[in-house]
Amino acid sequence: MKVALFVTCLVDQFYAEAGVAAVRLLRSLGCTVEFPPGQTCCGQPAYNAGYWNEARQMADHTLEVFEHADYVVLPSGSCTTMVRAFYPELYRDNPRAFARASGLSGKTYELAEFIVKVLGITRLGQGLAGQRVAYHHGCHALRELGIKDEPVALLRNAGAEIVDWPAATECCGFGGLFSVKLPEVSLGMADRKLSTLPEIDVLTSADGGCLLHLSGRVHSRGLPFPVRPLASVLWEAAQKPAVGSGA
Amino acid sequence: MEVKSNDYPRESARVIREEPHVRESVTGATLNFDSRRRAAYAEVDAEGWRHFAEGVKNHVLMNLDHYLEQAAAALERGGIRVHWAEDAEDAQRIVAALVREKGVRRAVKAKTMISEELGINPLLESLGVNVLETDLGEYIIQLLEQPPSHIVGPAIHLNLEQIRRLFHERFGTPLDAAPDTLAAAARKLLRQGFLEADLGVSGANFVVAETGTLVLIENEGNIRLSTSAPRLHVALVGIEKLLPRFSDLSVFLTLTARAATGQRLGTYVSLIQGPRRPDETDGPEEVHVVFVDNGRSSVLADLEAWETLRCVRCAACLNACPVYRQTGGHAYGYVYSGPIGAVLSPGLVGLENTKPLPYASSLCGACFQACPVRIPIPKLLLTWRHRAVEEGLTPRFEKAALKGYALAMTQPWAYRLASKALRLLPEKALDNTVVPVLKAWVEGRAGLKPSPRSFRELWESGEV
Structure with a gap:
């Protein structure tokens, strides 16, 4: 299966290792991975801030870069949502572009979702055996796209104990420009979310923005656990083949 | 009632800083309401x-x-x-x-x-x-x-x-x-x-x-x-x-x-x-x-905002909202607070009097899931933000920054250049409090630093 990786700007700049992990993971599952060199940012920051003309310019660009791919896979829930749900919104007054955006929308997937739904794989390996993992559901993937069980299943099937976290689906307070427009509110939300965590070995999420925000907060407060991108954790999961599996 | 919504950024920060008991009371009560609402919906x-x-x-x-x-x-x-x-x-x-x-x-x-x-x-x-x-x-x-x-x-x-x-x-x-x-x-x-x-x-x-x-x-x-x-x-x-x-x-x-x-x-x-x-x-x-x-009939005539009028004032969106939870309602500066207030108030009393309200949300979408009449609050928040931009109500530097950003992101060479520049910055350059946006980020969030080499560099050097 041929996959075009849309690495997303935050992963490209701040979590390059997650991009690498995503590529290795997809290859290990039999995919051929391409990296279209023209790719930049999906335009979500502009869209969410109300700058729809600017967002449309970035959407135009991204459409050109990716529309010929068989599948587009992103190691980011909110950027997937931007392409899949909001690009068509941006073109609702332009039927031609709307059709193109809908075409791209139909073949765009978040990494864990792609592995489970398209590749039909729910077991990556046993590399997370014994780890207590907290999974932060990014809001867009969860509520706009309904991605909830896929990442959790992949983690759990790799031996992780997904801890019972009352606020797992609550917003972490990132929200793009929200995090710097209303920093006190944003940090208050992070603190509330983090305060409900039980003891864990790692906190992971599929969203670069949430990860930067949460890890920054965890760092500031000196909390004793790493905050890691889902792609990296899933790649770790695949490192130790499951006993009796052919992989 | 006097509209004081333009003070929201300052007022919300003040409540969080100076009245921590408000957050405690509001969080406790809204979480309780919200979990009861979920249980009652599930029946x-x-x-x-x-x-x-x-x-x-x-x-x-x-x-x-x-x-x-x-x-x-x-x-x-x-x-x-x-x-x-x-x-x-x-x-x-x-x-x-x-x-x-x-x-x-x-x-x-x-x-x-x-x-x-x-x-x-x-x-x-x-x-x-x-x-x-x-x-x-x-x-x-x-x-x-x-x-x-x-x-x-x-x-x-x-x-x-x-x-x-x-x-x-x-x-x-x-x-x-x-x-x-x-x-x-x-x-x-x-x-x-x-x-x-x-x-x-x-x-x-x-x-x-x-x-x-x-x-x-x-x-x-x-x-x-x-x-x-x-x-x-x-x-x-x-x-x-x-x-x-x-x-x-x-x-x-x-x-x-x-x-x-x-x-x-x-x-x-x-x-x-x-x-x-x-x-x-x-x-x-x-x-x-x-x-x-x-003001209601003008909201009704507004093709992009009329859906707010379905509201039955149950406050389920307030109870579901992690932003509301931080401050309670007073910071919103008008009678209707929380997510519904953020989309209703601009329609009733004018966007110029309620500029910050559409931004008082992380767009998490919990409000829409709670709403008994399915008001698409996140979409409405975005609509009001878009109008703020169109009507020139957003800060000039923000507009310039977003325009520059869009320009850079539609030119792959510019993106590469920016990526290189980010890595040429001195150690801890992003950990500064001089640039206002960075200051807002780093005060409370430590250790922002780019990966030593971008994914693109790694890919292009054949290491992936």
């Missing part, structure tokens, strides 16, 4: 009911002229006097005329948000009327001279200790009084108020157009007393509050109660169809309904 086909309620409300709004006429005729057939108020001044004039004409000296108020919107309490006081709020939460904030901080639980921002202290000072109850004791103290005073009042002011949850029925949902019994004990009852009703058929109540009564408090039904549901009849012993001599527009 029924909530999705089906939400779609039904959305459809009924859409139908009413699309045919509002017809239903308003039908409702007015039906109300009048029942002996209720109907008035029309185009704005707050109109409504105040109508209420003032009634007060003078009927010689009103004392008024009791059932909890009503629209009366806050219309400034009815200050009006009554200016006319020399003694005003008593009879919802316990409303009464508490009346004593403190504060506006409500939540649509359903107006005193949600206060904790038990604060209320104990207040009641100790006012009524001499012990400082460690049980909540029941506090309620009993208030009850005694409120009872007397009901008996002495000559005017009862209420809102309405719904008005059924078919039958001319005012519908009021509550838990304390104060609304029933306020609307039946005094000789005069005035109900202030937003024009969007109509339901076409009596049978629609079968869903709306229980859906609203489930959404608001997780109850299957409010403890009291009052259906009012007129003043006291000659053969009846209870009830007011006169009932007046004031249908209030006050």
Whole structure:
């Protein structure tokens, strides 16, 4: 299966290792991975801030870069949502572009979702055996796209104990420009979310923005656990083949 | 009510910094409401009911002229006097005329948000009327001279200790009084108020157009007393509050109660169809309904914002909102707070007066999932943000930054250059507090640094 990786700007700049992990993971599952060199940012920051003309310019660009791919896979829930749900919104007054955006929308997937739904794989390996993992559901993937069980299943099937976290689906307070427009509110939300965590070995999420925000907060407060991108954790999961599996 | 929403950024930060007990009280109460709402939704086909309620409300709004006429005729057939108020001044004039004409000296108020919107309490006081709020939460904030901080639980921002202290000072109850004791103290005073009042002011949850029925949902019994004990009852009703058929109540009564408090039904549901009849012993001599527009018809005419008018004021979106939870309602600077306030207020009082409100959200979408009438709040927030940009209401530097950003992101060479530049910055360059945006980020979030080499570099060097 041929996959075009849309690495997303935050992963490209701040979590390059997650991009690498995503590529290795997809290859290990039999995919051929391409990296279209023209790719930049999906335009979500502009869209969410109300700058729809600017967002449309970035959407135009991204459409050109990716529309010929068989599948587009992103190691980011909110950027997937931007392409899949909001690009068509941006073109609702332009039927031609709307059709193109809908075409791209139909073949765009978040990494864990792609592995489970398209590749039909729910077991990556046993590399997370014994780890207590907290999974932060990014809001867009969860509520706009309904991605909830896929990442959790992949983690759990790799031996992780997904801890019972009352606020797992609550917003972490990132929200793009929200995090710097209303920093006190944003940090208050992070603190509330983090305060409900039980003891864990790692906190992971599929969203670069949430990860930067949460890890920054965890760092500031000196909390004793790493905050890691889902792609990296899933790649770790695949490192130790499951006993009796052919992989 | 005065609109202070443009202070939201400063005010929200201040509440978080200086009044930590507000966040504690509001978080506790809203989480409780929200989990009860989820449980109450889970008992029924909530999705089906939400779609039904959305459809009924859409139908009413699309045919509002017809239903308003039908409702007015039906109300009048029942002996209720109907008035029309185009704005707050109109409504105040109508209420003032009634007060003078009927010689009103004392008024009791059932909890009503629209009366806050219309400034009815200050009006009554200016006319020399003694005003008593009879919802316990409303009464508490009346004593403190504060506006409500939540649509359903107006005193949600206060904790038990604060209320104990207040009641100790006012009524001499012990400082460690049980909540029941506090309620009993208030009850005694409120009872007397009901008996002495000559005017009862209420809102309405719904008005059924078919039958001319005012519908009021509550838990304390104060609304029933306020609307039946005094000789005069005035109900202030937003024009969007109509339901076409009596049978629609079968869903709306229980859906609203489930959404608001997780109850299957409010403890009291009052259906009012007129003043006291000659053969009846209870009830007011006169009932007046004031249908209030006050900006609603312009919202209705707004093709991108009209859906806000489906709102039934249950506050489920406030309870589900992690942003609201941080500050409670006062920071929003207008009567309607939280997610619904952020999309309704710009429509009612103007975006230029409520600029920060559409940004008072991380767009997490929890509000939409909670809303019993499926108001697409996140989409509406984005719409108002887009309008702020179009109308030039956003800061100039932000506009310039976003334009530059879009330019760089549509030119792969510019993106590469920026990526390189990011890595040439000195160690800890991003950890500075000189650039305002970075300052807002790094104060409270440590250790922002780019990967040593970008993914693109790794890919292009063949290392992936």
